[in-house]
Amino acid sequence: MKNSVEDSILKIKNDLELFDDNMDKYDYIIEYGDKLLELESEYQTPQYLVLGCQSKLWIKGFGTNTLQFKAYSEAKIVRGLVAIILDIFNGKTKEEILETDPKILNSLGINGLLTPGRQNGVGNLISKIYEIANKRTDN
């Protein structure tokens, strides 16, 4: 199980490397957005808001033994990027998440696709995921 976060990252990394053209990568990212578990509108409140994104993004963690994250953003590229990142962390335990060095996500190579504003947003999203995992004491 310990390698599963790395396995998920590797799979996405291999997929993204298939595209030479940035615009094609975006097709992949946008389509990935369809997999996002959508956070219900009742949770789209300041408490669950990720700061630093140009488009509003909310995220909430559910579950006890393993975590499931739901998120919502109106921007399709953000939705796709969030879906990719949550795909990596969904179904993992608190320990598995916290043991993962967030730098490993850099190997996805999506930073180059991100403008700085959004890069901050994704950085803040990852911090939020760790924060949610860290607060989970009931497993």
Place this chain on the structure above:
Amino acid sequence: MKSRIFSEIKQEFDLPNVTYFDNAATTFCPNVVVNSLVDYHKNYKANIHRGIHRLAEKATEEYEGVRSKVKNLLNAKRDSEIIFTSGTTHSINLIALGLCSKWGSNDSIIVPESEHHANLLPWINVAEKYEINFHKINVIKDGSLDLAQLEEVLDECPGRILFSIAHVNNTVGNVQPIKELFKLVKEYEGITVLDAAQSISKEIIDVEDLDADFVAFSAHKLYGPTGVGVLYGKQKYLEKIEPVFWGGDMISSVSWDTIRVNQLPWKLEAGTPNIGGVIAMGSAIDWFKSYDIEDIKVHNKLVNANMQMMLNDLDFIESFHPNYYKAGLISFNVKGCHPSDVAQLLEAQNIAVRSGYLCAQPIVEEKFINGIVRASWACYNDKDDIEKLKKGLIACYEKLS
């Protein structure tokens, strides 16, 4: 002022390989400006006003020489009315903190609701701190002010009045009828502040003609470097400004008992300023003035018309404003697409625009919820750039809709 061939203007820049439509954020520097900045740092980098060696004298002469250039650009009366700052934000904060810190509940600050944060937050800050009345004036669809409301507010102001407004709005690009607005404010003996950040490279700014008591602008939106700008103030108002920063160069004598502040303009320029930046701003002004401002306005109108036509051609574009003249920028949305997605996909096609709330969050969020996309041009943008933007927008719509 001499007339030069506008179509060759690109040759005076080493432009990066990008279709750049974010000129309202900052413009590129022509080579002559870059060279003057490098020249200072390489050949005569010395501190000003102090040393009696050759380099210090040269640096002081070049630095102080820029005051006359700015004075002439704005048609001001005296060099001492030109204060060098770090930019528009610094300039406006200097007025707010240095002048309004002595104001109180009898006095009023008036700004349009559509202002950039730089011409909004400094006023809100001092209004809250010193219990000054703060009034925001509504804007209507084309970006112009609700004049009836402005008059009503002015009528009700009991004490001192300060009215501050951007000449060209940074979200919708309309040019405000400054002369008319300031004339009205002057009937109430109000102080007039002009935020010329967007207009400095697009409009003629004549402080006498406009009756502007203060003008603020940044060099980097006038083909100059970042980190340097100007506060112009009529002498009688500048004299009322208390120094906000204290330190070297702004004093005439210091003892344990008394501090005597220097005269204008130096009393408002504490510490070592951005010497190279000021000198390069001077080069930018020289370069800018080597073109006839009327030619620049014609070029703007042409780009404006071509841009509007291009957007009108695309039925998936929502343009928010009627066909009035926009000085250097146009804002829009792609139907059904988030502005940040549009900017991101344009970036993937090597096209730079701005998206979001454009540092005017209250008004943009109120009117457009998710923000807008802004394309802003400068003298080096041409028809090819507009064609590339058109193709880029079509590709965005195909991917995102």
